[in-house]
Amino acid sequence: MDRFKPLTRFSVSAIVVAIFLSSLHFTCTEAYDALDPNGNITIKWDIISWTPDGYVAVVTMYNFQQYRHISPPGWTLGWTWAKKEVIWSMMGGQATDQGDCSRYKTSPPHCCKKTPSIVDLLPGTPYNQQIANCCKGGVINSWAQEPNNYASSFQLSVGAAGTSNKTVKPPKNFTLLAPGPGYTCGPAVVGKPTKFLTPDGRRVTQAMMTWNVTCTYSQFLAQKTPTCCVSLSSFYNDTIVPCPTCTCGCQNNDTHPGSCVNANSPYLASVVNGPGKNSLTPLVQCTKHMCPIRVHWHVKLNYKEYWRVKVTVTNFNYRMNYSQWNLVVQHPNFDNLTQIFSFNYKPLTPYSSINDTAMLWGVKFYNDFLNQAGPLGNVQSELLFQKDKLTFTFEKGWAFPRRVYFNGDNCVMPPPDAYPHLPNASSRVKFSTLVFFMASLIFFCLFE
Numbered sequence: 001m002d003r004f005k006p007l008t009r010f011s012v013s014a015i016v017v018a019i020f021l022s023s024l025h026f027t028c029t030e031a032y033d034a035l036d037p038n039g040n041i042t043i044k045w046d047i048i049s050w051t052p053d054g055y056v057a058v059v060t061m062y063n064f065q066q067y068r069h070i071s072p073p074g075w076t077l078g079w080t081w082a083k084k085e086v087i088w089s090m091m092g093g094q095a096t097d098q099g100d101c102s103r104y105k106t107s108p109p110h111c112c113k114k115t116p117s118i119v120d121l122l123p124g125t126p127y128n129q130q131i132a133n134c135c136k137g138g139v140i141n142s143w144a145q146e147p148n149n150y151a152s153s154f155q156l157s158v159g160a161a162g163t164s165n166k167t168v169k170p171p172k173n174f175t176l177l178a179p180g181p182g183y184t185c186g187p188a189v190v191g192k193p194t195k196f197l198t199p200d201g202r203r204v205t206q207a208m209m210t211w212n213v214t215c216t217y218s219q220f221l222a223q224k225t226p227t228c229c230v231s232l233s234s235f236y237n238d239t240i241v242p243c244p245t246c247t248c249g250c251q252n253n254d255t256h257p258g259s260c261v262n263a264n265s266p267y268l269a270s271v272v273n274g275p276g277k278n279s280l281t282p283l284v285q286c287t288k289h290m291c292p293i294r295v296h297w298h299v300k301l302n303y304k305e306y307w308r309v310k311v312t313v314t315n316f317n318y319r320m321n322y323s324q325w326n327l328v329v330q331h332p333n334f335d336n337l338t339q340i341f342s343f344n345y346k347p348l349t350p351y352s353s354i355n356d357t358a359m360l361w362g363v364k365f366y367n368d369f370l371n372q373a374g375p376l377g378n379v380q381s382e383l384l385f386q387k388d389k390l391t392f393t394f395e396k397g398w399a400f401p402r403r404v405y406f407n408g409d410n411c412v413m414p415p416p417d418a419y420p421h422l423p424n425a426s427s428r429v430k431f432s433t434l435v436f437f438m439a440s441l442i443f444f445c446l447f448e
Contacts, residue, residue, distance in 0.1 A: 074138015
């Protein structure tokens with residue numbers, strides 16, 4: 001009878017506290033990515049020389065995320081000055097707003113705002129305004145996808161800042177838009193001074209002082225709704241499992257006109273090129289899932305020693321061309337991937353020696369550019385796997401991926417009970433018995 005004893009006030013309080021702690025834990029870990037546990041963007045602020053009223057610094061952003069990159073229109077970096085600093089001049093980047101510099105009678109600074117916002121310069125910038133790793137329009141590739149192009153830098157001359165390690169103060173409240181929200185940056189921390197190698201490789205110089213800032217990504221902060229979904233099909237079942245309905249929102253043109261666009265609309269061009277065409281908000285084709293991106297996994301063929309999969313990525317967003325796109329797919333048979341057609345492949349091993357995670361991306365100048373919604377808005381490839389006799393099966397959805405990411409965002413999978421299943425064994429037995437009975441009857445009638 002004790003188990004039916006009413007809850008005491010202490011028990012109820014304990015339950016409330018447990019629920020609160022569990023929600024707090026979720027909030028704190030929402031930026032954690034199990035497939036890229038150490039992924040972040042690290043900002044290094046290196047003071048390379050002192051000036052009469054401040055210093056010259058080189059600021060570099062390193063993208064240490066394996067598969068998440070910064071796409072066009074690029075990054076915007078902001079902060080709050082600790083004192084009354086101004087930016088006298090810049091190379092490799094520029095402030096988006098000069099601010100009020102009226103107190104300077106001659107040669108006004110480049111930026112006088114308390115909270116400046118900095119953007120990268122565009123390709124083709126004159127050489128006398130460039131520094132190393134600049135002028136890419138704010139685009140930074142992922143570390144695994146292009147390891148030689150995962151950094152972006154600019155140089156700035158700061159005034160009214162102090163002229164020694166004891167008087168200078170680091171900026172506060174760093175923000176990173178890449179290009180929209182999603183990143184949360186920590187405080188600037190004094191680090192070991194960076195060392196630089198001269199172009200001839202014969203001399204090493206050292207920064208006067210170095211601050212490090214770490215920014216981590218949260219998909220929930222970037223966008224409240226998912227950005228992609230996964231659909232499934234197979235050769236052994238006629239069922240095509242679509243993306244779950246309303247995965248990324250629902251069609252609601254009655255209350256929110258223009259929330260989606262019909263592909264056959266005669267006014268399609270005017271809507272796509274109308275107001276807001278430069279907005280980062282997706283303008284998607286009307287579908288049941290309403291996602292900008294759909295990834296389709298089709299189990300295509302079954303050989304004696306191999307099996308084959310076709311992967312198709314479709315863009316339903318009329319406002320976005322995805323350059324340098326990538327997929328991350330988790331499946332236990334990637335350890336036996338034999339051949340891949342028209343995509344690049346790199347194994348990721350977030351769980352040490354277990355090779356069940358693959359990064360896929362397009363071949364340069366061929367299909368690394370995923371066009372906006374329309375007839376050309378898709379890329380596809382096929383994967384050939386060797387069978388492992390100890391693990392291979394088509395049962396219980398084993399042939400389908402466990403997790404799929406597009407450009408670093410986790411895609412919504414269909415519910416497991418909806419996966420295409422093998423034909424019922426009992427149905428095959430009944431069918432075979434019927435065929436045998438009919439054949440016997442025909443044989444008996446012919447030769448009676």
